[in-house]
Amino acid sequence: MTLFVSARPYDFELDPSQAALVVIDMQRDFIEPGGFGDTLGNDVSRLTKIIPTTAALIALFRKHGMPIVHTREAHRPDLSDCPPAKRLRGKPGLRIGDEGAMGRILIAGEPGNQIVSELAPAAGEVVIDKPGKGMFWATGLHEMLGDRDVTQLVFAGVTTEVCVQTSMREANDRGYECLLIEDATESYFPEFKAAAIEMIVAQGGIVGWATPLAKLEEAFEQATIDG
Numbered sequence: 001m002t003l004f005v006s007a008r009p010y011d012f013e014l015d016p017s018q019a020a021l022v023v024i025d026m027q028r029d030f031i032e033p034g035g036f037g038d039t040l041g042n043d044v045s046r047l048t049k050i051i052p053t054t055a056a057l058i059a060l061f062r063k064h065g066m067p068i069v070h071t072r073e074a075h076r077p078d079l080s081d082c083p084p085a086k087r088l089r090g091k092p093g094l095r096i097g098d099e100g101a102m103g104r105i106l107i108a109g110e111p112g113n114q115i116v117s118e119l120a121p122a123a124g125e126v127v128i129d130k131p132g133k134g135m136f137w138a139t140g141l142h143e144m145l146g147d148r149d150v151t152q153l154v155f156a157g158v159t160t161e162v163c164v165q166t167s168m169r170e171a172n173d174r175g176y177e178c179l180l181i182e183d184a185t186e187s188y189f190p191e192f193k194a195a196a197i198e199m200i201v202a203q204g205g206i207v208g209w210a211t212p213l214a215k216l217e218e219a220f221e222q223a224t225i226d227g
């Protein structure tokens with residue numbers, strides 16, 4: 001069965017038997033005060049507004065029994081997977097591995113590293129700890145998706161122009177078709193979100209497709225009506 005999802009730059013042909021949802025880094029480190037995003041100097045309150053849309057997107061995939069992958073940007077407690085080039089960049093209030101309001105910044109297992117409760121992974125859903133901005137670097141995710149015959153990825157999460165866009169570009173190079181849900185992704189910089197989406201869909205979809213959640217829901221509803 002193919003679902004025709006109205007999207008930019010043209011309809012995305014979704015095959016539910018080959019598609020997975022990827023929710024990028026919806027962890028407290030980026031979304032709540034006192035985490036990594038905050039320590040970089042950002043207004044983190046902007047990111048909370050996509051939680052309801054992302055929850056609805058997750059619910060849609062659960063309803064149709066489709067695979068869901070949640071990622072977290074996370075480093076090992078000994079920082080052996082955090083290159084100095086990443087840790088020492090800039091002048092943040094706290095660096096990766098420092099003790100913050102929600103435990104150690106961006107460290108696996110710490111309270112700040114947990115996915116926000118509204119989007120908590122369900123049993124059986126894949127949770128990937130990724131040390132990079134892209135979801136394939138040092139994670140084994142490509143092999144995992146290959147085992148499940150996944151060739152299409154629907155993207156949500158934060159931030160649009162950093163970990164989401166990097167993951168979409170990595171996915172391109174590995175042969176996946178990518179659809180970004182525009183109202184289930186956010187940036188600390190509205191103009192960067194808008195620009196990232198334009199870059200993705202430009203040139204006939206050089207990186208992929210983009211659409212609001214309502215269009216994906218409509219495509220599922222239409223498929224139900226058509227039988």
Ligand code: TIU
Binds near residue numbers: 037040159
């Ligand atoms: N700083 C920023 O916009 N993003 C990150 O550091 N990581 C993710 O996007 N997850």
